[in-house]
Amino acid sequence: MTLVHDRYRAINSPLHRLDPRVKLVTALLLIVGIVLTPERAWPAYPLLWALVGGIAAVGQLGVGRVARLGGVALPFALAAATLLFTTPGDPVISLAGLDITDNGLARFAAILLKSWLAVQVALLLSMSTHITDLLWALSSLRVPATLVAIISFMIRYLYTLQDEAQRLTRARAARSATHTGQRSGGSIRWRARVTGGLVGNLFLRSYERSERVYAAMLARGYRGELRSLDPPPLTGRAVLSGAGVIAALVVIELAALLLWG
Amino acid sequence: MSHHTIEIDDLSFSYPDGRQALDNVSLHVAQNEKVALVGPNGAGKSTLMLHLNGILRSSAGRIQVGGLALNDKNLGQIRAWLGLVFQNPDDQLFSPTVFQDVAFGPLHMGLPEAEVRARVDRALAAVGMDDFADRASFHLSVGEKKRIAIATVLSMDPQILVLDEPSAGLDPRSRRDLIGLLHDLDQQTMLISTHDMRLVADLCSRTVVLDGGRVVSDGPTAEILYDSDLMERHGLETP
Numbered sequence: 001m002t003l004v005h006d007r008y009r010a011i012n013s014p015l016h017r018l019d020p021r022v023k024l025v026t027a028l029l030l031i032v033g034i035v036l037t038p039e040r041a042w043p044a045y046p047l048l049w050a051l052v053g054g055i056a057a058v059g060q061l062g063v064g065r066v067a068r069l070g071g072v073a074l075p076f077a078l079a080a081a082t083l084l085f086t087t088p089g090d091p092v093i094s095l096a097g098l099d100i101t102d103n104g105l106a107r108f109a110a111i112l113l114k115s116w117l118a119v120q121v122a123l124l125l126s127m128s129t130h131i132t133d134l135l136w137a138l139s140s141l142r143v144p145a146t147l148v149a150i151i152s153f154m155i156r157y158l159y160t161l162q163d164e165a166q167r168l169t170r171a172r173a174a175r176s177a178t179h180t181g182q183r184s185g186g187s188i189r190w191r192a193r194v195t196g197g198l199v200g201n202l203f204l205r206s207y208e209r210s211e212r213v214y215a216a217m218l219a220r221g222y223r224g225e226l227r228s229l230d231p232p233p234l235t236g237r238a239v240l241s242g243a244g245v246i247a248a249l250v251v252i253e254l255a256a257l258l259l260w261g
Numbered sequence: 262m263s264h265h266t267i268e269i270d271d272l273s274f275s276y277p278d279g280r281q282a283l284d285n286v287s288l289h290v291a292q293n294e295k296v297a298l299v300g301p302n303g304a305g306k307s308t309l310m311l312h313l314n315g316i317l318r319s320s321a322g323r324i325q326v327g328g329l330a331l332n333d334k335n336l337g338q339i340r341a342w343l344g345l346v347f348q349n350p351d352d353q354l355f356s357p358t359v360f361q362d363v364a365f366g367p368l369h370m371g372l373p374e375a376e377v378r379a380r381v382d383r384a385l386a387a388v389g390m391d392d393f394a395d396r397a398s399f400h401l402s403v404g405e406k407k408r409i410a411i412a413t414v415l416s417m418d419p420q421i422l423v424l425d426e427p428s429a430g431l432d433p434r435s436r437r438d439l440i441g442l443l444h445d446l447d448q449q450t451m452l453i454s455t456h457d458m459r460l461v462a463d464l465c466s467r468t469v470v471l472d473g474g475r476v477v478s479d480g481p482t483a484e485i486l487y488d489s490d491l492m493e494r495h496g497l498e499t500p
Contacts, residue, residue: 131357132357132358132361132397135357152356152357153355155357156354156355156356156357156398156399157355159399159400160351160399209351209352212347212349212352213352213355215311215316215347215352216345216347216352216353216355217355217365218314218316218340219314219316219340219344219345219347219414220340220365220366220369220413220414220417221337221340221341221366221369221370221417222365222369223337223369227368227369228361228368229364229368229374229377229378230374
């Protein structure tokens with residue numbers, strides 16, 4: 001049972017070697033650009049996908065696989081399904097007394113496409129960048145050090161916490177025996193209490209661990225300020241490749257605004 | 262000034278809930294001595310160790326490390342001199358990668374980058390883990406984690422190593438390796454808390470028995486360890 005899953009794929013591709021700061025900024029801009037695409041600019045979507053797919057191909061991550069994985073967010077986009085009925089416009093289909101409008105259909109389709117594309121961009125970033133590189137990229141982009149430290153500890157202890165939770169549930173399973181001829185387990189209320197105790201136990205253990213970790217930090221000279229090595233210099237080539245992707249995005253968005261919007 | 266020494270005089274400590282953990286403890290460790298600290302669970306061994314670099318502070322008693330009195334002014338210096346290796350390496354290795362963990366101490370001592378890198382390389386080489394710098398700490402085995410935990414303090418070039426149950430949870434081979442490693446570290450004074458009597462016999466010339474927060478015996482390992490009456494009285498056993 002693994003709850004925590006690292007999406008990073010160790011491949012030696014130009015995308016993997018690219019400076020994580022460039023990747024992070026480019027990914028954010030791509031996502032913003034995708035979200036801001038005018039909703040009826042239909043020709044823009046295949047072009048945006050070509051751009052995302054092109055990056056996936058450079059990273060040797062499999063265009064098809066990234067596209068398929070991008071679908072994970074689609075169930076969440078269903079939350080926008082009410083737009084089908086509530087957006088004013090000409091009725092197209094009637095469902096159980098409710099009208100689906102043409103504008104509603106367009107808006108809903110655009111939301112599905114945009115979330116699918118945006119998730120693919122986020123996937124490309126996490127599949128091609130090791131989490132520790134993302135962390136120093138965040139801090140060199142002036143994200144507050146405390147925030148970066150919290151993310152860093154979370155990543156470090158997620159696995160430890162997962163192991164601990166696993167040990168607790170195993171201990172419960174090992175003692176959840178059935179007496180011959182009797183129904184096993186108790187009422188829902190009783191089961192909820194056991195689970196509650198389990199969660200509380202996990203919290204207390206983590207809390208105590210945090211105190212021990214803090215002591216370990218103090219022992220090695222921590223005095224309230226986290227220090228790290230200076231990041232390597234940003235190369236012109238790295239910036240250029242990021243700028244290339246952004247330029248392509250700008251061209252697509254301009255066309256979407258002026259020609260198809 | 263005396264380097265590499267630990268001097269504890271009349272140290273007493275009670276936890277906030279009133280439980281007396283240390284009761285008039287006095288212990289002097291000379292330069293390059295390797296001293297074992299043994300005693301049953303709850304004897305106060307870990308509590309004593311946490312006092313040595315000021316993580317726990319007590320008003321009763323006096324502690325000197327490397328000839329410096331433990332106070333707010335000397336705290337930073339003493340933490341650089343005295344490397345504390347915690348019992349559970351998961352508490353000691355808190356960074357995402359091995360390199361960052363080993364570099365943590367030197368970085369917080371304010372050393373320049375080249376020196377930090379050199380020290381990380383040296384510390385990892387000393388524990389035989391040269392190739393592990395870029396590995397993630399959470400994917401290592403317990404034995405590997407223990408070695409890295411020791412490297413995280415070796416990188417600070419300490420005069421004194423204080424180890425809390427270094428061999429706990431290790432399989433026989435990792436345990437052997439660890440004893441060999443500690444044996445080879447002859448530049449440091451060592452205070453080792455442990456239940457592993459064979460480690461004591463192999464490594465330490467002097468043994469201190471702590472029980473109920475008091476030093477109940479202190480002398481050459483050969484005498485104390487084979488005094489079966491004494492050992493049994495304090496919940497221990499001869500190797």
